Amino acid sequence: QTGRRVLMAGNWKMNLDHREAVHLVQKLTWILQDKKHDYERVEVAVLPAFTSIRSVQTLIDGDKLHLVHGAQDISQYDKGAYTGDVSGEMLSKLGCRYVLAGHSERRQYHNEDDQLVNAKVQAAFRHGLVPILCVGEGLEVRREGRQVEHTVGQVQAALDGLKAEQVADIVIAYEPVWAIGTGEVATPDDAQEVCAAIRQAVAERYDANVADAVRVLYGGSVKAANSAGIMAQPDVDGCLVGGASLDPEEFAGICRYH
Ligand code: PEP
Numbered sequence: 001q002t003g004r005r006v007l008m009a010g011n012w013k014m015n016l017d018h019r020e021a022v023h024l025v026q027k028l029t030w031i032l033q034d035k036k037h038d039y040e041r042v043e044v045a046v047l048p049a050f051t052s053i054r055s056v057q058t059l060i061d062g063d064k065l066h067l068v069h070g071a072q073d074i075s076q077y078d079k080g081a082y083t084g085d086v087s088g089e090m091l092s093k094l095g096c097r098y099v100l101a102g103h104s105e106r107r108q109y110h111n112e113d114d115q116l117v118n119a120k121v122q123a124a125f126r127h128g129l130v131p132i133l134c135v136g137e138g139l140e141v142r143r144e145g146r147q148v149e150h151t152v153g154q155v156q157a158a159l160d161g162l163k164a165e166q167v168a169d170i171v172i173a174y175e176p177v178w179a180i181g182t183g184e185v186a187t188p189d190d191a192q193e194v195c196a197a198i199r200q201a202v203a204e205r206y207d208a209n210v211a212d213a214v215r216v217l218y219g220g221s222v223k224a225a226n227s228a229g230i231m232a233q234p235d236v237d238g239c240l241v242g243g244a245s246l247d248p249e250e251f252a253g254i255c256r257y258h
Contacts, residue, residue: 004215006231007171007238008255009045009098009132010245011072011219012052013105021052022059027248029065035256039066042238044255045098046245047072050086057095070098070129073106076119078126088127099124102158103134104177114157121158125166132240133158134219135198136175147176147190148197155198156205164206168213172198173240179220181242185230191218192233199235224253231257 016024025046032044045068048056056069075085091099100106101124102117112120117133124131135154137147151174159167174194179186195216203211218230219240230236244250 002212004213004237005040006042007045007215007217008042008251009047009070009171009173009217009238009240010251011047011100011103011240011242012049012245013072013242014049015246016048016052018052018055021048022055024246024248025056025059025065025067028252029063029067031248031252032066032255035252037066037252037255042255043068045070047098047100053091053094053096061095068097070096070100070132072100072103074099074101074120074123074129074131076116076123078123088123088129092127092129097130098132098171099129100173101131101133102154104136104175104180108177114154117154117158118160121170122161125162130169130171132171132173132217134173134175134240136173136177136180136194136220138176139178142176142178147194151194152197152201155201159202159205164210167202167206168210171215171217171238173217173219174198175219175240181221183221185221185223185226186218188229188233188236191230191236195233195235222254224250224257227254227257 047070071091075087101120106112121131135151137150141150199211202214215237217238217240218236222239222241223244
């Protein structure tokens with residue numbers, strides 16, 4: 001990697017109540033502390049369900065832990081009659097640094113399209129949150145060999161209307177849908193191909209400095225055992241981890257990866 005700070009983000013999805021969430025954060029930080037984790041080099045983020053964010057925040061602030069936290073979704077609106085939604089302001093008041101936008105499970109089960117994902121990315125920036133924009137192709141597209149075109153298209157749509165300095169701060173997670181929760185991890189070369197194409201697209205649309213700054217993660221069945229190969233790729237700056245982030249030993253192993 002260049003000067004980009006590695007990010008390992010754990011997407012807990014709809015798992016763990018607030019007590020279990022606190023327990024996992026405690027265990028994870030003990031393990032990382034024991035292994036003398038270098039948080040400056042590798043940032044570690046957890047993304048609990050909304051109902052656990054306040055408990056995780058209290059623990060992180062109270063014990064001055066080096067972890068950061070975020071949320072799995074954000075409303076595109078700032079406030080009002082949107083029953084069940086959670087605004088960016090609410091998340092930033094809970095100390096969130098990151099928020100996922102356009103995770104494939106949101107796209108699939110909640111019909112989120114590129115336009116909505118773009119609105120969510122913009123909402124994140126309005127409230128001082130860093131969006132982790134999730135993109136990636138399904139199996140059909142991969143079989144047709146159109147993974148780069150498809151994924152870069154999602155990125156382009158999600159970046160509409162953003163300023164260069166915002167894009168420099170954004171995190172883009174390449175998550176091939178066929179690799180999420182399936183145990184079927186992309187090869188390091190597969191990950192590098194698309195992550196490099198994303199960075200190239202950012203360079204063409206903005207400039208080389210923005211492309212150099214933007215962090216591109218890989219996600220999809222990452223485990224401690226396969227993280228080193230993925231992280232060895234020059235355009236992969238970290239991982240977005242689902243299932244394996246629920247096991248503190250495993251996630252700590254991913255955070256150490258080498
Ligand atoms: C995810 O949910 O973002 C993800 C990558 O899941 P998993 O690691 O379980 O494949």
